[in-house]
Amino acid sequence: MLISVSDPDDPRIEPYRAVRERDLVGREHRFVAEGEVVLRVLSRQSRFKIESLLLAESRAETLGDVLDVLSPEIPIYTATRVVMDAIVGFPIHRGILAIARRASLPPVEELLSQMPEKALVVGLIGLANHDNVGGIFRNAxxxxxxxxxxxxxxxxxxxxxxxxxxxxxxxxxxxxxVPSADAMVQALQAASFDVMALSPSGKEILAQVQPSQRTALLLGAEGPGLPSxxxxxxxxxxxxMSGGFDSLNVATTSGIALHHLASAAAFPAL
Amino acid sequence: MLISVSDPDDPRIEPYRAVRERDLVGREHRFVAEGEVVLRVLSRQSRFKIESLLLAESRAETLGDVLDVLSPEIPIYTATRVVMDAIVGFPIHRGILAIARRASLPPVEELLSQMPEKALVVGLIGLANHDNVGGIFRNAxxxxxxxxxxxxxxxxxxxxxxxxxxxxxxxxxxxxxVPSADAMVQALQAASFDVMALSPSGKEILAQVQPSQRTALLLGAEGPGLPSxxxxxxxxxxxxMSGGFDSLNVATTSGIALHHLASAAAFPAL
Incomplete structure (x- = not known):
């Protein structure tokens, strides 16, 4: 359902107003996604329900195949670049925004019980940087x-x-x-995961690690690392690592470790 | 040599003026470095000559051990945060800037001839993103x-x-x-490097690759990749990679590949 918007104050596009300010305060049960690649994943490979789109007019045509698979009742607002930027509060270069509903988070035991017999799980402790968390999900x-x-x-x-x-x-x-790092380890071990913690002081060398059928990889923030x-x-x-050099970025570390574990286990997904 | 600066227009701190604008036009034979970790590397582990420092007054004390090893003739300008920000043109949160001289770039043949018998070299083709190039150097x-x-x-x-x-x-x-990707491959092969190119269409699987004594790893930009x-x-x-997912970030890819190659070759540096 394409709806052209010409007034930045149109109440229908309220969720798109002042995107950056709302990023900071949060959107309760919703989130905002941007860009074509992300929209394609959101519409086809994710469990999240799209509530609406806001597109620069020029983009509505190039996204035809994505828009065609959306439920017809989802409003697709289109606006000129000028109106879109006025709504959002800064230039959205890619001209594509979506609002979607968050899914409720399952109890950890339930999520782990759904894992296949051969599974790789990642646990993150104290990672407060969005680039790193984003990078880790990309690698995951x-x-x-x-x-x-x-x-x-x-x-x-x-x-x-x-x-x-x-x-x-x-x-x-x-x-x-999960409420704490302790609870995370407990839930993983209860679900028969072999829990590995990456640490500069770690006893085993990654390249020699042979993963178990169910392996969990724990990562902590650069600097403090994981609690002892x-x-x-x-x-x-x-x-x-080479003598005396500062540690790797944690997202890169996740890629290195997941590559090794996935390759060594010959996970069927690969 | 500590020199307190109170006038943002002081001609002595000319190289620190309008840092962002100069980032764009370049600094000819100089570059600017920022932050404590980088300054420590610059002063102790690099081949570059520091010309001067500009520090927030609060930082001059905490950097005592770094300043002590600098040649006494290097000027160390100190300023209040307000003056420093006025000079630089934006807030330098870490309060530490250095100007250093670039070193001249050796011919590729000369650089490769200095590599030890067992060596790992990286070649970058068309990587126009500073985050990626920085991340690759970190992993290197x-x-x-x-x-x-x-x-x-x-x-x-x-x-x-x-x-x-x-x-x-x-x-x-x-x-x-090097003038071109062709010249790069030629120089590497002439110096007895086994040249590997990472590509989604690559014939060998990284985890099974056994590196040679001298191995070179070529990386291209995400998207276009390396020329055929x-x-x-x-x-x-x-x-x-797992079915249908977009490729890894190129810096992460470099970390994964270098980890595998360095581990498999048991490079003495590790």
């Missing part, structure tokens, strides 16, 4: 990760920038929150 | 890469943001320019 999607678990200090994967950096991976890979109480309860794994 | 430093070769479309590793993203890796790993004429002349290597 690339290497067939079954689920991502987040502690309460890890930032929202459905934050606009995290989705963009994930190239839609944040919309594809199931995830949920957690390292004491898991297999600790390190990535050897 | 972490995995003991001996040199990075850049074609003329690849952006400047000494651009301020690239250095920052590299966490100083761009200052540590030797690099040079180049792929025809090299070993092509792919990273299998």
């Amino acid at each position: 999607a690339a290497f067939g990760v079954g689920a991502v678990l987040l502690d309460h200090e890890t930032c929202d994967p459905l934050y606009r920038k995290a989705i963009r950096v994930s190239v839609g991976g944040a919309l594809m890979v199931p995830y949920t929150r 109480a957690l390292l004491a309860r898991t297999r600790t794994v390190s990535i050897p | 430093a972490a995995f003991g890469v001996g040199a990075v070769l850049l074609d003329h479309e690849t952006c400047d590793p000494l651009y301020r943001k690239a250095i920052r993203v590299s966490v100083g890796g761009a200052l540590m790993v030797p690099y040079t320019r 004429a180049l792929l025809a002349r090299t070993r092509t290597v792919s990273i299998p």
Whole structure:
């Protein structure tokens, strides 16, 4: 349902107003997604329900194949660039925005019980940077990760920038929150996951690690890393690096580790 | 030599004026570096000569150990935050800037002739994004890469943001320019490097690749990738990914490939 909007104050496009300011305060049960690649994932490969789109007029035509598969009752607002920028509050270069509903987060036990016999899961502890969380979801999607678990200090994967950096991976890979790192390890071990924690002080060398049928990879923030109480309860794994150089970026680290684990296990997804 | 500056128009701090605008036009034989981690690398682990520093007054004390090892003739300008921001043109949160001289770029043959018998080299083709080039230099430093070769479309590793993203890796790993991708492959093969090109259509699977004593890894931009004429002349290597998902970020890809190659070769640097 294409609806042309010419007044930036049109009440129907209220959810698109002042996007950046709302990014900060949050949107309760909704999130905003931007760009063509992300929209394609959102409409075809995600579990999220699109509520509406706002497109620059020039984009409505190039997205024909995406728009055709949307439910006909979803409003597709179109506007000139000038009107769109006035609504949003800054220039949306790609001319594509969508509002979608969040899904409720399942209890961790339920999510883990849905994993196949052979599964790779990622757990994030204290990752407060949206670029890193987005990058990790991108890698998780690339290497067939079954689920991502987040502690309460890890930032929202459905934050606009995290989705963009994930190239839609944040919309594809199931995830949920757990109350603490302890609860995360407990739930993983109860579900027969072999829990590995990446740490510069890790005892095993990543390249020599042979993953189990069900493997979980825990990642902490650059700098503080993972708490030592957690390292004491898991297999600790390190990535050897050239003398004296600062540690790798955590998203890159996730890619390195997931590549090794997925390759070594010959996960069927690959 | 500590010199307090109170006038933003002081001619001595001319090189620090309007940093962002100069980032765009370039600084000829100089570059600007920012932040404590980068300054530490610049002063201790790089081949570049520092010409001067500009520090927020609050930072001069915390950097005592770095300042002590600098040649006494290097001017260290200090200013209040307000004056520093006025000079630079935007808030420098970390309060640390340095101007250093570029080193001349050696001919590729000379650089390669200095590589040890067992060496890992990276070649970048058409990488125009500073985050990606910075991230690749970070990974190159972490995995003991001996040199990075850049074609003329690849952006400047000494651009301020690239250095920052590299966490100083761009200052540590030797690099040079080559006129074309063809010339790059030719020089590498002439120096007995086994040249591998990463490509989604690559014939070998990365996890199974056994590197040679001298291995070169070529990376192209996400999207266009490496030219097919180049792929025809090299070993092509792919990273299998989960069904239908967009390719990995190129910096992450470099980390995955360098980790595998460095681990498989047990490079002495690790």
